[in-house]
Amino acid sequence: MKVPTRAALAIAASLSASPVLAQSCSFSMSDMNFGVVNLASGSAVDSTGTLSITCSNPLSLALSIRICPNINAGSGGQSGGIRRMLQGSNTLNYQLYQNSARTTSWGSVAQPALGSPPPIDMALPLLINNATRTVYGRITAGQASAARGLYLTSFAGAETSFTYTSYTLFAPNCSDVTQNPTQVPFNVSAAVAPTCIVTAQNINFGNHGVLNTAVDATGAINLTCTANLSYSVALNGGLSNSPPAARQMVQAGSSIIYGLYRDANRANVWGSAAGQTASGTGTGGLQTLTVYGRVPAQNTPAPGNYADTVVVTVNY
Template structure:
């Protein structure tokens, strides 16, 4: 009888030992998770625009070897190349950087940050295991670029997120999801690139030139207008003026035509205040105005002059000049 009791106790000990080993192996086996996402492409960006640029996409999380019913996965984005979580930037052809950001929500109010940066703003997602200990979840990222950024030159821009700039913290649980923290076990990081192409652009406006009321034209009559040009930084441009609407007009002798008649009044438009350099299209002895954009508005005066000439028929005289900017 003592022998039977001994064998029974031994079987009990062996069963408990086997259970303990199985329990230890399950808790020590890490959950295996991977992240898949495409590069983030903002496409062509006009930094003179005032409408923000948005681009959305998916981040897919796949986990296996889940030994608990649920897993909390915390995804972190860093700030490669400088900037902050609230204001990330892309590098381009010069030291001037293109600002953008990545958000967790469509309203662009919660930046997508990291458990390792302050404030800690990782994106968390909960996965529920299937019968095989596997689970998949998809979350959205929201890329956002505020405009204008007129000082940013044209060119290609990128922010390269290497595996040193991303992080995944993974922890299984049964009832209460753990908070994202640096103490959670780490999963595999991933890599992606954010890209944008800044295009050259210019905006131009012009004011009218009014010579006022003129009687006998025994001496020159002057009046000035203004052309305002804003070009993205580093964009070379030229501005030309056509000869107007009257037949036979030239850069140095444009013609205003009387309303309701055919009579004309000769005048000229010039680059300089001394009325020596006619502003035209580069032909007929005239020149064009050239410059390079800075992202700021550049005011260009247009000097008009009506030279002495026989008194015209009274009336209102007009001409229309087309201003063309080439860049």
């Protein structure tokens, strides 16, 4: 009776000394940095991040492993399924996607409004498998009103939960994969640049036989500047580099004197020196500044088309 007992003890000792074999995966995610972005045009801005995966398979009988990379909203939160970066109380909308066309959102089982996590399946014949996946980011269009500065959202702690499990024949749905929850921290950031976009409308004084009375006309300067950005607009002296009220339109050696002003009464000249510029604060939307022109009464030169070119400079 004692011999079998000793044999049983020997077998038990052998079993306890053997390692427990199971699949194991580790993950890392690069930060997604959109860099310095110009949103004044209202266009979308794209960037990418990289998810790296390493899975080991020490002699498992399973054929594959399914990974469910759940990414929640991050510290910036979300609104209507769109993620947000924050700068104090200011927000910047963006989204994460599974594909380069940015049509399929990358989301989470826990927050389905953001979309679904893309299941990643890896075969297990090898002892160690490595894979990478691109995460596609986009700052959504139509955010010219975003204030300048650095925006950030953090995916720390429970904001990510990458789960995985092995399977033999049929892959489980990610909603059923709760094993091995792993937190994978990363950040998403963007710096909104202070920017102004400017266009100008020509001033046409029309056709006149004689210049025995003043002739008035107007033009416009259209500005789209980053919200809360202070700016000033200067006009140079034209091709002749003349004073603001004595610019010259020329044709074949002849000239017509004219002036440009900031007010309808033509009392405040518009030039480039101190006290001659127009100023304002950007809203992120279109702002229009009227340029008031006047050709004063003067000797009428030879007939012809008279023109000048004035350069608009926006300082901010």
